[in-house]
Amino acid sequence: MENLIKGLFFQYISLSSFLRILKSNIPLDLEIIKNHYRSLSDTKIKDIAKFEARALRPEVIPVLKQEIINRKLPEELLDFLDRKLLRPTELEIINYCKIIQKQRCPSCYKRSTNLNATNYKYVISFLFGCVYRVKFKIACPHCLNKQVRNASIKTFLLGWWSFYGFIHTIDSLIFNFRMFRKHHHNIPNETLKDFVCKNISIIEACKESELRMQDFLKNPDNNARQLSINPEEYYDL
Numbered sequence: 001m002e003n004l005i006k007g008l009f010f011q012y013i014s015l016s017s018f019l020r021i022l023k024s025n026i027p028l029d030l031e032i033i034k035n036h037y038r039s040l041s042d043t044k045i046k047d048i049a050k051f052e053a054r055a056l057r058p059e060v061i062p063v064l065k066q067e068i069i070n071r072k073l074p075e076e077l078l079d080f081l082d083r084k085l086l087r088p089t090e091l092e093i094i095n096y097c098k099i100i101q102k103q104r105c106p107s108c109y110k111r112s113t114n115l116n117a118t119n120y121k122y123v124i125s126f127l128f129g130c131v132y133r134v135k136f137k138i139a140c141p142h143c144l145n146k147q148v149r150n151a152s153i154k155t156f157l158l159g160w161w162s163f164y165g166f167i168h169t170i171d172s173l174i175f176n177f178r179m180f181r182k183h184h185h186n187i188p189n190e191t192l193k194d195f196v197c198k199n200i201s202i203i204e205a206c207k208e209s210e211l212r213m214q215d216f217l218k219n220p221d222n223n224a225r226q227l228s229i230n231p232e233e234y235y236d237l
């Protein structure tokens, strides 16, 4: 009974506590999940493969596949699982983007305009080097502009004062300037599409809860598994 409870907990952990788990990196006990899958009916295993695969953590997928093989369930299920986990279709990406775009802005909390995404860079120079950061943000166009403008001003004032800082400052200011144009698209821009494409399982896991979605959108750097540009890309020289 204890294993069953643990199994239920761990199987749905990606649905109920996905963000918290991702942040805390709590390791999954795959043995418990194996035992839990063993205890389920064929119908339930098929349902998980068909309808819940994207919300499961990636390390659980091989366990699910093995269970399908062990039970000699139709091989099409394995193909289906692989196809589902491949890059989603353009239509699916657009639909997930719409879910994000209709959310309240995580910065100003207004819901008046469609949200979009941006990448921006900033540089701070020290005496012997600089810190160079690439960041990602989802918000309404007004808040995106504000964030990128602030990053550009900070870079303009503090970025020049070292050799590498000088180079990164020029790159960052040009990069930020180009991103401004993409904030006001009513349709999802490429940055948002790319982000959505790489985080569908998280969006799927929190789309029913505005609170969880807001938490995700507020800190995508911390929550997202992969961003269009690696947020850790920086140089401490």
Ligand SMILES: [Zn+2]
Pocket: 105, 106, 107, 108, 109, 110, 139, 140, 141, 142, 143, 144
């Ligand atoms: Zn806003």
